[in-house]
Amino acid sequence: MPHYVPHTDADFARMLADLGLASPGELFRSVPAALRLAGGIDLPPGMPEPDVASQMARLAGTNRSPGDLVCFAGGGAYDHDIPAVTRALAGRSEFVTSYTPYQPEVAQGVLQALFEYQTLVARLSGLPVANASLYDGASAVVEAVNLAVAATGRQTVWVSAGLNPRWREVLATLTAGRDLHLVDIPLVEGTTAWPGLPGSRPSGNAGRPDGAEPGPPAALVAPSPNYLGCIDPLPRAREAADAVGALLVSVFDPVCAGLLRSPGEQGADVAVAEGQPLGTPMAFGGPYLGMFAVSAAHVRRLPGRLVGRTLDVQGRTAYVTTLRAREQDIRREKASSNICTNETLIAIAAMVQLAWLGTEGLRELALRCARGTRYLRDALLTLPGVRPLVGAPVVREFSVELPVNPGTAVERMAEEGFLAGIPVAADGREGLVVAVTEKRTRAEMDAYVSAMEKVIA
C-alpha cells in the first residue's frame, strides 16, 4: 500500500479517540449496515511505486512506438514537434496542481496565462473575444451550435458535410435531447454546396423526421480546411448565411491560421478550433483543447470561463474570471452551457507553444506543413490508380482514392511501419485522408510512397 495517506497508526488511534470512536468503521456509522461493502473493493492490493512504473511502462511498450509507426494520420490529431520548453513550462506543478482560479489573489499565474491565451486565440481567429478553453474541437462545435440556437431562437442548423465525422456524431449525441434539426449540406468536389448559392443543389435531407418543413437555420457550421483537407471558401458560407439570417460558425485550424485568412476577417460570428496542434501530444485522443472565439455581439453568450483584466484595491493590474453570471453555477437550469472543468493546462501549453513559435514561427510552421503536404500528394498521385478524391485546394492534409480498400491499405501500411492516414468516404467514394506535418522528412515521405506502391500493387 502506498504512503499517500500520511497518517500513522498512532495518528489514526489518537484522532479516533479524540472523536470518541473505537474504530475507523465507526466513521461510517451514517451508512446503513445493509449498504456496507463486506470485504472492500474487488481489486488486487496496492502495488509498490516501482512496480506501478514497470507495469505502466509495459503497457506503453505494447503500443507501437511513434518511432516505428511513422504518423501520416490527422483528422483532428496531428504529429507536431513539441519543444522541451513547452513541456517544461506547462508541466510546472504550480499550473498542473492548482484548481480553477476561484481565489484570484493566489491564482494570478493561471489567470494571466489564460488572458494571454485568450489574446492569442482572438488574434488567430480574427474575433475580439475568446474564452479560456473548452474540452476539444468537437465540444467547441457543440457549444457554438448551442450559442447560435440561443441567440436566434431557431432550431435548425446547417452542417457542412466537410465537418469531422466524429465531431458531427458528438454534435448529434449531445443535442439529442432537444428539438434540434441538423441538416447535412453536401460537398461538391470538396467544398460545401450551401443552399441558395448559384450552382448548389438542394440538400438531401432537408426534411424533418416528423415530415414538417425545417425552419431557417440558426447557424451554418463551416469548416476550412475541412475533413478532406480542402480549403472551403468562407465568403461563400457568409453569403449563404446572410441570405437566411443565420450565424456563421467557422471551424478553423490554428496552424493553418499562419497562412490562411482568419475567420473573423471573413465574417464569422463564432470561430472554433481543435487546439491540439499547439503543443499537445496526440496522446491517443486527449486531453485536447477546444478553442472558441466570438464577435462582440455574442460576448454574453460565450460558454465557459472568461478571464478579464482589472485592478486590485491598490490599483495594481489584476486578472479575474469575469461575466460570471453566464456560468452554470449561477444560472443553473437557465444556463446554455454546463461546462465547469475545462482544459486550462492545455490552453497554457498552447500559449507557451505559440509564444515560442512567435509571429514568424507560426507562419513558417504552417508553410512547412503545406510544403510537406504538396510534396507527398504530388508523389502519391504518380502511383498507378491513385487519384485525388476531390479537386479543391488543400493545405496540411489531403485525400486520395486508392486502387485498394483504404482500410486494408492502412493495415498493410502499418506492417511497413507507417500510419498511412484515416479512411474516409466522400460523394459515395472511399479514400484516405493523409496529413503531413513539419516533422515529416523527405526521406520518410519517399519511403511512404515506396511502401504504398507495394501495398496497392
Added chain:
Amino acid sequence: MSPTSSPDPSPDLGPAAAHGQIAAPGPAPSSAPVPTRAAVPAGAPVAPGAAGGRAWSAPLLGHEAEPTVFDLSVPGRRSASFRTTGVPEWSAHELVPADELRPGPPAIAEVSERDLVAHMTRLSHRQYSVDLGAYPLGSCTMKYNPKVCDEAAALPGLTGAHPATPAPYVQGWLSLLWSLADALCRVTGMHAATLQPPAGAAGELTGLLLMRAWHKDKGRSPGKILIPDSAHGTNPASVSLAGYRTVSVPSDERGLVKPATLQGFLDDDIAGIMLTNPNTLGLFEEDIAELAAMVHEAGGLLYYDGANLNAILGVTRPGDMGFDIVHLNLHKTFAVPHGGGGPGAGPVAVTAALADFLPGPTPQRLDDGSFTWVQPAKSIGRIHGWHGNALALARAWAYILANGSDGLRQVSQAAVLNANWLLAQLRGTYTVPYDRPAMHEVVVSTKGAPGTSGELHALDVGKRLLEKGFHAPTVYFPLVVPEALMIEPTETESPETVAALAQALLEIAHEPAQLAAAAPRTTPIGRADEALAARSLVPTWDAGRP
C-alpha cells in the same frame, strides 16, 4: 526564414483589432466605459522597460505586476527552431490560392526562449497549488497528485499514439482503458462504463442522455428530473441541455432528502433523480435505499453524481444503494491533477440494463486476451471526438494500481477522519448548521457563529486564510446554508496540517472581523475589482490598448 528576409508584410492583428471595440450587449450598464483598441503593430514595446524582459523576480514578491508576453515582445526576437527535412521550399504563393492567403502572419509575440521561461516561471510563482500547500476547497477534492502518475502519463508509448491507430498497434492503450473501466465498475458496483466524457459535467450530460435513451427504448418520454436543492450548479444546467426540466426537491432539517418529501414529487413524468451521496453538505443520505426503491417504483432511474465519491471508497457502492448511472470525477477521487481548471475526466458507469446504450466505441477484451473496439448495440453515440481524455485516464489507472483495494479504503477512512477531526475543532466557534456525522467534508457557517467577534463573512474568512498560508475553502455553497464555508481537507493532509488549518480558522474567528475584511494583503494582489472587470471588459491585451 528570418524576419528581415521575409516577403510578408507586417504582422496583422486582424480586422477586429483595427476597428473593434467590445461593446458587450445585454444587461451590462450602458454607461460602461468602452474599451477600445488600436492597430498596434505586434512587438511594439508598450510598457516601458518591459520589452525584452528582465530576468528579475520582483513580480513574485507581489510588489509589481508581471508584464504580459506581449509587453515583453521585441521585433525580430525568436525562439522557434524547425527540424531539417529536405522538403522543397515552395513559397506561400505557390501553395495557397491568392484569395485565401492571409496578407501577413497573425501577430503572436517575439520573445527569446530564456525570457519566455522567466515569464512563465514568474507567473507560476504567483499561483497557489496543491504541491505548495493545503487546498481545502470543499467538493473539489484537492488531494495530493502522486508523481508516479505524472511519469506514467508522460511515457512516449502513451503520448505518441495517434488516436486513429488501428487496434492491433495500440493494445497497451486498449488494455489500459478496458482495465480502468473494469476497475471503476468494481469501485461503484456497476456493470459497464464509458471513459469518453472529458469532465464531470460532460459525464452528467452523458448520464442524462442515457436515461433519455433508456426511457425512449421503453416507449416513454417523461420530462422531469428531480434534484435536491443542495446540488451542484452543473446538475440543473446538464438537465436543461439534455432536454429535461429540473424540479428541485427541498432537503429536510437533517440536510437530507426525506422519503415522505420525495413521494410528493413522484409522478408519471419523472425520468429520474440526480443525487450526490454523500451530499454537498458532506452528509450521507441515510434513506437512500428507500429513496431508490420509490424512484424505481415510479418508473424513474437514479443518477449518482460522483463528485463526493472520495468519501465511500471500499465502504459502500452506488450500485448497492440502488443507483443506475454513476459519473466519476477522476480529477477528484482518483488524483488526476486539476491543471488550473482542467483537464479532468468524467467516466460514466451503468447497470447491465443500461450497458447497451453507452457511447461507443468501447474497448473489449477478446477470448485470446487481446483487445478490440466494439459499438454498444443501442449506443447513444459519441460524447468525445476520440476516446476521452486518455492521459487523465492513464494517471487514474496508475493511481488505482498503486492504491489497490486496501489503499482506496484507507483513502476514504483518512478523508472522513480528517473532516470529522477538523469539525470537532471548529464546533463551538463556527455554526454547524447540520451537526451529524460528517463524511469527507464539512459545512460550517459564520452566521450566528458563537465564537466570532463582530460581523464575520464567509468570503472574508477565505481571504484571511490566504494570508495565513492556506487556500480558501469553498464559500457560499451549498446554497441552502447562509455564509457557508465548505471545507474538504482530503486524506493526503497530515494531522498536523489539519490542526494548523483548524487553528488558523479559530484565530480568524477570534480576531477583530476588520482584519478578515481587509485581507489579503500579503498575496501577489489584493482583492480585485470584479465589478470593474465586468463593466469595462478587457478580455485580451489588444482590447486593453488605448
